[in-house]
Amino acid sequence: MTNTKADIKAISNTARGNILAKLKAEVSGADYEKLPEEVPFNYPTFSREENLAQFISELEKNHAQVIKTTKANMAEVISEQLKALNITKLLYGENDSHREVITALDSKVDLQAYDFSIDNNKGMLFNECPAALSSSRCSIAATGSIVLWPDENEPRSLTLVPPVHFVIVDANELHADFASLMTSQQWQDKLPTNVVLVSGPSKTADIQQTLAYGAHGPKALIVLLINI
Amino acid sequence: MKHIIEEESKYAASAKAFRANVARDLGNEELRSNFRGAMDYLMDKRKGAFSSEDELEVLREQCKLIKQRCLAKLPHLLEQLEGNLEKNGIKVHWAETITQANEIIAQLIAEKKGKSVVKGKSMVSEETALNDYLEERNVECLESDMGEYIVQLAKEHPSHIIMPAIHQNKKQVAKLFADNIEGFEYSTDVDILIQQGREVLRNKFCQADVGISGVNFAVAETGTLCLVENEGNGRMCTTIPDLHIAITGIEKVVEHLSDVPPLLSLLTRSATGQAISTYFNMISSARKPGEKDGPQEVHLVLLDNGRSQAFADEELKQTLQCIRCGACMNHCPVYTRIGGHAYGTVYPGPIGKMVSPHMLGLEATTNLPTASTLCGACGEVCPVKIPIPKILLRLRQESVKPKSQQPQVMKGQGAGRSSVEALIWKVWALVHKSPKIYALSMWGLTRFRFLMPKKLGGWTSVRTAPKPAATTLHERINAKQKKAKQSQQERG
Numbered sequence: 001m002t003n004t005k006a007d008i009k010a011i012s013n014t015a016r017g018n019i020l021a022k023l024k025a026e027v028s029g030a031d032y033e034k035l036p037e038e039v040p041f042n043y044p045t046f047s048r049e050e051n052l053a054q055f056i057s058e059l060e061k062n063h064a065q066v067i068k069t070t071k072a073n074m075a076e077v078i079s080e081q082l083k084a085l086n087i088t089k090l091l092y093g094e095n096d097s098h099r100e101v102i103t104a105l106d107s108k109v110d111l112q113a114y115d116f117s118i119d120n121n122k123g124m125l126f127n128e129c130p131a132a133l134s135s136s137r138c139s140i141a142a143t144g145s146i147v148l149w150p151d152e153n154e155p156r157s158l159t160l161v162p163p164v165h166f167v168i169v170d171a172n173e174l175h176a177d178f179a180s181l182m183t184s185q186q187w188q189d190k191l192p193t194n195v196v197l198v199s200g201p202s203k204t205a206d207i208q209q210t211l212a213y214g215a216h217g218p219k220a221l222i223v224l225l226i227n228i
Numbered sequence: 229m230k231h232i233i234e235e236e237s238k239y240a241a242s243a244k245a246f247r248a249n250v251a252r253d254l255g256n257e258e259l260r261s262n263f264r265g266a267m268d269y270l271m272d273k274r275k276g277a278f279s280s281e282d283e284l285e286v287l288r289e290q291c292k293l294i295k296q297r298c299l300a301k302l303p304h305l306l307e308q309l310e311g312n313l314e315k316n317g318i319k320v321h322w323a324e325t326i327t328q329a330n331e332i333i334a335q336l337i338a339e340k341k342g343k344s345v346v347k348g349k350s351m352v353s354e355e356t357a358l359n360d361y362l363e364e365r366n367v368e369c370l371e372s373d374m375g376e377y378i379v380q381l382a383k384e385h386p387s388h389i390i391m392p393a394i395h396q397n398k399k400q401v402a403k404l405f406a407d408n409i410e411g412f413e414y415s416t417d418v419d420i421l422i423q424q425g426r427e428v429l430r431n432k433f434c435q436a437d438v439g440i441s442g443v444n445f446a447v448a449e450t451g452t453l454c455l456v457e458n459e460g461n462g463r464m465c466t467t468i469p470d471l472h473i474a475i476t477g478i479e480k481v482v483e484h485l486s487d488v489p490p491l492l493s494l495l496t497r498s499a500t501g502q503a504i505s506t507y508f509n510m511i512s513s514a515r516k517p518g519e520k521d522g523p524q525e526v527h528l529v530l531l532d533n534g535r536s537q538a539f540a541d542e543e544l545k546q547t548l549q550c551i552r553c554g555a556c557m558n559h560c561p562v563y564t565r566i567g568g569h570a571y572g573t574v575y576p577g578p579i580g581k582m583v584s585p586h587m588l589g590l591e592a593t594t595n596l597p598t599a600s601t602l603c604g605a606c607g608e609v610c611p612v613k614i615p616i617p618k619i620l621l622r623l624r625q626e627s628v629k630p631k632s633q634q635p636q637v638m639k640g641q642g643a644g645r646s647s648v649e650a651l652i653w654k655v656w657a658l659v660h661k662s663p664k665i666y667a668l669s670m671w672g673l674t675r676f677r678f679l680m681p682k683k684l685g686g687w688t689s690v691r692t693a694p695k696p697a698a699t700t701l702h703e704r705i706n707a708k709q710k711k712a713k714q715s716q717q718e719r720g
Contacts, residue, residue, distance in 0.1 A: 008321070008335040015532070016322035019478065022536040023303035030300055038293040040490065041286040058503060118521035122468065126434045143504035155520040156467045160460060178504075179489035188485040191450050193516055194467075197508035202460035204422060205500070206375035206391060208262075208398045209269045212422040215374055216429060217460025217507070 043142075043177065051141035051174055052228065058144025062200030063213055064221040068228050075104035078166055081222060082109055082131060091125075091132040091162055093154030098135055098168055114158050125157060131164035138173035140181055145197040146223065147181070156194050165218040167198070171227045237326060238357055240592035242572030243584060247595060249570040256567075259395055263567045266394045270558040273501025274609070291494050292613040294487045295549040302539065305448040305481045306530065312451025316513040318526040326356035329531045333358060333440070333473055334365055336527055340471050342367060342438040346429070348455070348462040349373040350442030351389050351552065352475050352531055354574045355587065358440070370436075372429050372461040374422060381408050387568025389575060390499050390554040395567055429461065439465030439523065443476035444551070445491060446528070449484050453528065455509040456495060458502075463509055472514075472523040478530050479539075479548035491551060494611035498553040534586030534639070541637050543622055547582045549612040554579075556606035556616060562599055571596060578606035578616045582623070590627050590640030597623035598644075670700040 003011070046054065056066045069077045078101070082090065089110040092102055105111060114132075118125060137149035146169055150156040159165055175181035178197070182188075187195075202217030213219055242249070253259055278284040298305060310320045321336075323329035329352075337345065345367055347353065359369045359380070371380040375392035379385060381404050386392030393401070398416045405424055406414040412424055441462055445454040453474050455462045466472050482488060496502045515522035538544045557563045557577025568576035573584040573593070581596040597620045606616040623638075628649070631642035659669050677696040684693050699707075 003331050003335050005335065005339060008332050011328050012321040012323070012332060015324040015328055018324055019322055019530075019532050019536055020303050020306065023306070023478075023539060026540050027300060027303060032301065035297050035300065036293055038290050038297070039286065040290055041283050062506070114520065116520065118468070119470075122434045126430060145504055145508070152518045152520065155522075156463075157521045160463050160467060177489070178492070179486065182485060182489065188450050191452055191485075191510065191512045193511070193513040193519060193522055195510040195512075196463065197504065198506065199504050200506050202458070203506055204374045204459045206373070206378065206393055206459075207396075207401050207418045207421055209266055209391075209394075210398065210418040212419050214426060215422060215459035215461070216372065216426060216433070216464055 046176060051176055052171060055139060055141040055144050055174055059200065059223060062144060064200045064223055066223045066225055068225050070226055071101065074101045074224055075108065077224065078105060079108035085164060087130045087164065089130060091129040091158060093134055093158050095135050095153045114155055118157055125161050129162045132158050132162035133166040134159045135168050138175060138181065139169050140175055140178050142177040143199055145199045148196045148198060149192060150194050151192060160217050163218055164220045166222045166224060168224045168226065171225055237588055239573050240588045243588055243592045246572055249572055250566050253567050253570045259567050260565065262395050262397050263564055267558050267564045274498055274555060277497035277501040287490055287494050288611055288613050291490050291611055292549065294491060295612050298482050299545060299548055301483060305483055306478060308448040309446055309451060309481050313528060316451045318514060318528055321527060321529045323529055324532045326533055329356045329475060329529050330358055330361040332529055334362060336473055337367055337438050340437065342471060344436045345369045345438040345440055346372045346432050346436040346465050346469065348441035348465040349376055350440065350475055351574060352442055352477055353440060354385060355533060370432050372465060374425050374459060377425055377429065378404060387576065388554060388557060389552055395569065433464040433468050436469045438471045439469040440473050441465050443474050443480055445488055446476060446481045447485050447488065448481050450512060452510050452512045454488060456505045458506040460507060463507055466509065466511055467522055470524050472526045473529065475529040475531060478532055478535050495551050495553050498555040498611040537639065538586045544619065546614050547619060549614050550579055551612060553611055555609040555611065559605040559609045561601060561603060582616060582619050585623055585638060590638055590643040594627045594644035597627065674698055674700050
């Protein structure tokens with residue numbers, strides 16, 4: 001027999017009271033001013049070129065493809081890549097930052113805007129969208145990570161479900177490491193519904209420690225690096 | 229101290245059978261070779277991930293202090309986390325026991341008339357045996373992490389907390405797929421195997437109405453649930469279905485968002501030698517108006533299950549610093565040899581030996597803390613500097629204390645106490661306190677050494693019986709000194 005909503009609420013409330021009471025009894029009178037200082041590691045500072053080289057090398061180590069390009073050239077690059085992959089259709093988010101790329105692609109590939117709710121379109125998203133194009137907010141050199149900041153125009157599943165993910169990365173938005181990025185952008189004040197750091201195509205080593213790409217997310221991550 | 233009485237976890241029985249499990253698994257050559265290979269691989273990966281000893285040590289100290297601070301403030305951070313999550317539209321539920329956690333989750337699913345669940349990797353849901361619970365209630369519960377999927381197909385449970393199917397090799401997985409997946413043609417090519425798993429599971433992601441995940445870090449300051457993964461199944465489970473339920477232990481909360489980067493860096497490097505996982509997923513809200521995807525509802529279940537017991541003791545509290553990287557098991561000579569299933573618990577290896585007694589009580593787990601050579605490797609690699617060998621010694625003490633001795637720190641105190649052993653140690657202490665009794669007993673032991681039995685229980689099952697010398701060390705030294713004196717006198 002399943003409990004009712006009220007039963008569950010009662011269970012949870014009692015548990016909450018008991019757990020917090022036990023924990024609070026142990027910390028009562030604690031002086032949080034006296035906690036020892038936490039000293040972070042002092043990482044060396046790198047030049048823009050060094051950070052870029054590190055970013056690209058980490059991504060490539062993780063099987064991402066990095067293509068240096070320009071906004072003007074991007075449509076050409078994407079359509080060539082799609083042709084090589086035998087893909088004719090591209091899903092994209094209606095983001096102003098790369099509207100001209102979409103316009104230029106219009107004559108080259110079958111474009112589909114992510115302008116629908118996922119609720120009645122899961123089958124289409126999973127089965128009829130072989131590739132997607134998204135922007136990114138910024139990136140991290142130390143680990144070769146791209147920061148996705150999904151919103152109404154670029155939904156979360158845009159960069160997750162299609163097997164090939166093209167992502168535009170602006171070299172001017174490259175940060176040295178995750179800690180300094182968070183601090184400089186004050187993330188604690190304004191986290192959106194979801195933020196994802198992506199550092200390569202989906203992978204797994206769950207079978208006999210043998211690395212295989214394309215586990216559940218994109219099989220290919222193609223990074224379009226601009227403003228180098 | 230009051231302990232909650234609840235129905236026993238199914239793992240209590242298998243943990244009690246520890247010795248029999250060990251005998252079984254030590255005799256399985258294929259299993260031993262699978263573990264040896266995997267542990268060598270993981271140790272190598274970790275070694276390669278820390279190029280500078282300096283950086284590693286500074287990070288370990290920093291992360292230890294971060295976790296200790298967060299534990300020092302734990303009840304306040306849990307309240308802050310709850311407040312911020314609820315502000316963001318994420319409902320928070322609390323459970324003291326595994327049954328309560330399962331009841332809460334089952335009700336949340338029933339309310340939405342959910343029939344099909346996809347699960348991201350969650351060790352806490354293994355702890356509660358959630359799959360069994362839901363399946364009894366006709367809810368299909370499919371594991372979607374590749375390793376977990378394999379383990380579920382094989383009707384087993386994970387043998388490693390990071391790589392659940394590490395005990396199987398590709399031939400075994402190929403056979404498993406051929407036996408269970410319609411239309412799969414036997415192949416040991418790992419790419420083909422993974423693509424097969426991908427195909428099955430993508431269909432499920434598309435259809436499932438509920439996604440269940442664990443949590444690696446819950447950030448109090450922002451009300452954010454962080455998930456670390458490589459496969460993308462965690463993102464699938466938390467993005468595609470209409471309802472997302474996350475479950476985690478109360479110790480996973482961190483105070484600030486800025487606490488996350490150093491912990492994340494140590495976690496992935498210690499676990500698999502990766503600078504970062506493929507995906508680091510930060511969830512702060514359910515779908516907001518205008519957004520096109522994401523779950524309509526997000527819930528977090530916070531589970532105690534013995535953690536508050538560890539919290540109440542200054543030394544044992546350090547157990548809760550654990551960030552579940554698995555490095556201690558990767559470097560454990562015992563784990564490598566007996567494998568993950570022999571422990572009989574959800575969490576195997578050194579970390580399992582430390583946390584399981586709190587979850588299952590010492591009655592079921594009294595053997596576990598003794599399954600250590602105390603070589604110290606686990607403590608040396610632990611990214612948050614948990615003194616694992618020291619804590620294992622402490623658990624051994626709790627296990628042999630008189631049952632009634634106060635204060636009662638652990639459920640099942642004294643479960644491993646044997647009156648014969650206690651008497652032996654009492655006599656031992658008496659003998660060693662008095663030089664006269666000591667000399668007399670040594671004299672007896674050497675003169676009557678022929679009385680030493682050939683069979684000494686567990687000791688002689690794999691060793692020869694010890695044989696006392698004909699004379700004591702003291703006697704031999706005395707004799708030697710006497711002889712030296714004599715010859716000196718003769719020469720003089």
